[in-house]
Amino acid sequence: MHQQPSTMRAAIRFLLLFVAALAVLAWGASALFNRQAMVWAERDMGLRARLLASSAEPSLRDATGASARRLLDAMVRDERLMGAALCHPNGRPEVASNGFPATLGCASLPGEALRAGDAGWDRAISGPSGASHLTVIPLGADTAKPRLLLLVHDMSFVDRRADTTIQYTFIAFALVGLLGAAAATVVARLSWLSWTEQLRKVLLAPFRAMDAVAPRLFQPLLSDVRGLVTTLAVEEAGAETGWNPERLQQVLRRQLGGEGILVVANREPYVHERDGRGGLRVVHPASGLVTALEPVMRACSGTWIAHGSGSGDFDAVDASDHVRVPPDRPIYDLRRLRLSSEEEQGYYYGFSNEGLWPLCHMAHTRPEFRSRDWEQYQRVNRRFADAVADEASSPDPIVLVQDYHFALLPRYLRARLPRATILTFWHIPWPNAERFGVCPWERELLDGLLGSSIVGFHTQAHCNNFMESVDRYLEARLDRERHSVVQGGRETLVRAYPISIDWPSRYAEGTAPAAECHAAVRRELGIPEDALLGVGVDRLDYTKGIEERFLAVERLLERWPTYRGRFWFVQIAAPSRVIIEAYRTLNERVEALAHRINERFGRDGWRPIILERSHHEPPAIFRMYRAADLCYVSSLHDGMNLVAKEFVAARDDLRGVLVLSRFTGAARELSEALIVNPYDIDSAAAALADALAMPEDEQEERMRAMRSLVSELNVYRWAGKMLLDATRTRRRERLASRLSVGKGPGG
Ligand code: G6P
Numbered sequence: 001m002h003q004q005p006s007t008m009r010a011a012i013r014f015l016l017l018f019v020a021a022l023a024v025l026a027w028g029a030s031a032l033f034n035r036q037a038m039v040w041a042e043r044d045m046g047l048r049a050r051l052l053a054s055s056a057e058p059s060l061r062d063a064t065g066a067s068a069r070r071l072l073d074a075m076v077r078d079e080r081l082m083g084a085a086l087c088h089p090n091g092r093p094e095v096a097s098n099g100f101p102a103t104l105g106c107a108s109l110p111g112e113a114l115r116a117g118d119a120g121w122d123r124a125i126s127g128p129s130g131a132s133h134l135t136v137i138p139l140g141a142d143t144a145k146p147r148l149l150l151l152v153h154d155m156s157f158v159d160r161r162a163d164t165t166i167q168y169t170f171i172a173f174a175l176v177g178l179l180g181a182a183a184a185t186v187v188a189r190l191s192w193l194s195w196t197e198q199l200r201k202v203l204l205a206p207f208r209a210m211d212a213v214a215p216r217l218f219q220p221l222l223s224d225v226r227g228l229v230t231t232l233a234v235e236e237a238g239a240e241t242g243w244n245p246e247r248l249q250q251v252l253r254r255q256l257g258g259e260g261i262l263v264v265a266n267r268e269p270y271v272h273e274r275d276g277r278g279g280l281r282v283v284h285p286a287s288g289l290v291t292a293l294e295p296v297m298r299a300c301s302g303t304w305i306a307h308g309s310g311s312g313d314f315d316a317v318d319a320s321d322h323v324r325v326p327p328d329r330p331i332y333d334l335r336r337l338r339l340s341s342e343e344e345q346g347y348y349y350g351f352s353n354e355g356l357w358p359l360c361h362m363a364h365t366r367p368e369f370r371s372r373d374w375e376q377y378q379r380v381n382r383r384f385a386d387a388v389a390d391e392a393s394s395p396d397p398i399v400l401v402q403d404y405h406f407a408l409l410p411r412y413l414r415a416r417l418p419r420a421t422i423l424t425f426w427h428i429p430w431p432n433a434e435r436f437g438v439c440p441w442e443r444e445l446l447d448g449l450l451g452s453s454i455v456g457f458h459t460q461a462h463c464n465n466f467m468e469s470v471d472r473y474l475e476a477r478l479d480r481e482r483h484s485v486v487q488g489g490r491e492t493l494v495r496a497y498p499i500s501i502d503w504p505s506r507y508a509e510g511t512a513p514a515a516e517c518h519a520a521v522r523r524e525l526g527i528p529e530d531a532l533l534g535v536g537v538d539r540l541d542y543t544k545g546i547e548e549r550f551l552a553v554e555r556l557l558e559r560w561p562t563y564r565g566r567f568w569f570v571q572i573a574a575p576s577r578v579i580i581e582a583y584r585t586l587n588e589r590v591e592a593l594a595h596r597i598n599e600r601f602g603r604d605g606w607r608p609i610i611l612e613r614s615h616h617e618p619p620a621i622f623r624m625y626r627a628a629d630l631c632y633v634s635s636l637h638d639g640m641n642l643v644a645k646e647f648v649a650a651r652d653d654l655r656g657v658l659v660l661s662r663f664t665g666a667a668r669e670l671s672e673a674l675i676v677n678p679y680d681i682d683s684a685a686a687a688l689a690d691a692l693a694m695p696e697d698e699q700e701e702r703m704r705a706m707r708s709l710v711s712e713l714n715v716y717r718w719a720g721k722m723l724l725d726a727t728r729t730r731r732r733e734r735l736a737s738r739l740s741v742g743k744g745p746g747g
Pocket of ligand 1: 266267286287288289290403404427428539576577
């Protein structure tokens, strides 16, 4: 049978250990045995010597000189006896047999041997030709001062026997080991076959009958397998029938035991601001991340951990810095973290927004990397990881880590909660490997992200860039078939999950019908009822191409003078990251450009560009979408851009044209928009002209197609797909750990 390399390795490791253990045992056994054999041999030699002495005593007792010498020579004819000697009672040598070892003579006897008395004295000694045994026996114990008979026995045969014993012991152990291993292999193989057979029976049984067929041992395994099957079924069903909050809840309930999820994002979904009259007002921040994630949290519940950045944020929280949100119908917890101004400066403004943001967006702003910002980035990532560990109610929570503010957090969190399922979503583009290498801490960032179970991006191109960066800067294995990275034995899946908005959109549902918005917005802006209206909605950010957008409006008016006096473009620009120099200068440039164009074309109270540089709440923005004839999204580079999708969601009247930059993730999905290169001012202006002149039936056709797509690919699908991948990963890991526990040596 084909053996997996890891199984082979485990078998070899087991065999080596087994052999080593047997060798130690054999060595110990022979040492013990030899010691005992030596004790017995000594005892035998002592007895033998006494026997010899007692049979020789009658003749030796009075013999002296030559007769004594003859008797001693006769004694040593015995092959084991090396020598015999007689000593005077005081130890002086008297006579010794032929060849008696000189070093063992009477003169060298220890005092205790001389004083040993009737019982005599004996000891194993090392003689001139190896191990020997010396016995001292008094002759004529009945006399006052008996002479002493010395007998030296050869004991080198004990060493020879010991060598033979060791050899036999090792051979015996080797045979036992071999037989034992063979028997164990046969038994393991037989039980493995029967285990596999039983498992196959269980898996082939009808779904409902599985429990009855399965032995108790298989129950945990069975529940994992069943979970995996249900995951696939739910996913398939989801793909067919569409995703909505209920289906997402179902996934959480069925697949994840109804566990609430933990979201970590720098930006909070609700900001409490002091209103100056001692009260608090709630603001919805302008953030694509919040737009996408908030409906998911409403569906899933759990805890959103964020930086408490509002002036009144900590007036609204309880003692543990939690507040239930949404404020009008609380469903989930918002946990706010206080950051010192030094932390906010270094981590948020510095490293995240002057470093990573321009690094990841091709918008020609130079990234700035400073060590002091990096230190704060590390510090705040650690603080957020601590907060997640605090909030987790189990050792394996599901954590959704959001965006470039938290590249290190997954690794920090993995160290605290090794069994957590960490899904990290990068909401902005991922640059190519070469550009990413500009960051001085490129390895640390990649390694941090690989603490995640899954890293998600909007597009496959961003996934590929990420994989290339890992390949170039880290020691890790890329599995291009599974789209994953394996590092230190842990796998991180790298997947594209195009983000989206809720559908049906709660803001669209709460907005007045298009005709009403059309009239009301024009009235409020002070422009004629039949005015043509274009709209742009962004944070004031250099990636959004707001200057290019205004230049396109200018070119439209140059080349199609018919729109002069009839076309207005409203730009809603929410102030953003205003303490950063690049944003401040952008503010000034945008304002100056709008002013110049308005000066150039303005007449009779008509000014083509209305620039509203202030925060707008979602209902006001949706009214604007519904009132507009076109929406122009001109990002120079954008991960997805949800304004494009929100505009589509708002237009249930099937009117209005979306003009969309090809450098957004959204352009890959919304192909019925008029796709433009925002740098190409002439073509963009032509697209605006086409949009304004587009027949209603064409508008309807395009809008219908885009609405059908966004309704299918909504944010519940985005979250659902990620969570299903996560549950599959979780189950696979559990299954793998169970299988490796139950794995027999033959497997
Ligand atoms: C982008 C980022 C988000 C961020 C949002 C607003 O969409 O990906 O993480 O929240 O911009 O930016 P801000 O800095 O105000 O949170």
